Amino acid sequence: MPFTSDAELDLLFPSDQIPAFVRKQLPAELHIRPLASTDYRRGHLSVLSVLTVVTDPGEDAWRAQFEALRAAPRTYYGIVIVDKASDRIVAVGTVFIERKFLRGLGSVGHIEDIAVDKSQQGKKLGLRIIQALTGISENSGCYKTILNCSDSNIPFYEKCGFQKKENEMAKYA
Numbered sequence: 001m002p003f004t005s006d007a008e009l010d011l012l013f014p015s016d017q018i019p020a021f022v023r024k025q026l027p028a029e030l031h032i033r034p035l036a037s038t039d040y041r042r043g044h045l046s047v048l049s050v051l052t053v054v055t056d057p058g059e060d061a062w063r064a065q066f067e068a069l070r071a072a073p074r075t076y077y078g079i080v081i082v083d084k085a086s087d088r089i090v091a092v093g094t095v096f097i098e099r100k101f102l103r104g105l106g107s108v109g110h111i112e113d114i115a116v117d118k119s120q121q122g123k124k125l126g127l128r129i130i131q132a133l134t135g136i137s138e139n140s141g142c143y144k145t146i147l148n149c150s151d152s153n154i155p156f157y158e159k160c161g162f163q164k165k166e167n168e169m170a171k172y173a
């Protein structure tokens with residue numbers, strides 16, 4: 001598939017919200033942009049499956065989920081890195097902006113679902129995704145950006161400028 005420019009795509013949020021300094025540091029053969037309504041066809045789920053079990057809901061249901069995220073403006077920022085030669089997605093990540101009543105009606109950015117295709121790991125793409133999401137969170141006025149991760153990923157997030165704080169609790173249905 002030939003590379004599709006941002007102008008030709010139906011995006012989750014405007015491209016210019018991705019910090020320019022992150023764009024500049026990417027190799028020329030890669031492009032970082034917001035998630036697009038047709039990214040089901042560019043391997044979005046296959047990259048996410050590097051992270052955990054992914055059940056393919058089919059393109060229509062995937063698209064309905066995309067529209068549900070877009071219906072909450074300034075809240076869900078899903079981004080992807082695309083290999084221009086193949087127009088396939090090689091890295092993904094999301095930041096969700098939570099609006100609070102405390103801290104003077106402050107907001108918190110929650111980073112979720114970071115994944116880099118196995119063939120592309122170790123090339124700083126994870127770092128670029130985290131830098132972009134943290135930039136979006138801070139430019140949205142968030143007073144902090146947080147995430148949960150496994151012990152084995154702590155060194156990666158420390159390299160991204162995060163530090164360990166508190167504990168994660170979970171209750172699965």
Ligand code: ACO
Pocket residue numbers: 050051111112113114115116117120121122123124125126127128147148149150152153155156159
């Ligand atoms: N242990 C130690 N150091 C690491 C690790 C690790 N597991 N992973 C990366 N690093 C280091 C790199 O060596 C690099 O260090 P350097 O600057 O000294 O060279 C730095 O962290 C940046 O690494 P990247 O090249 O940007 O890492 P990569 O592109 O491979 O992305 C990621 C890291 C996202 C963890 C990737 O390996 C991946 O997709 N893993 C499987 C899915 C996963 O675990 N996702 C994170 C879940 S947590 C969440 O989603 C909030």
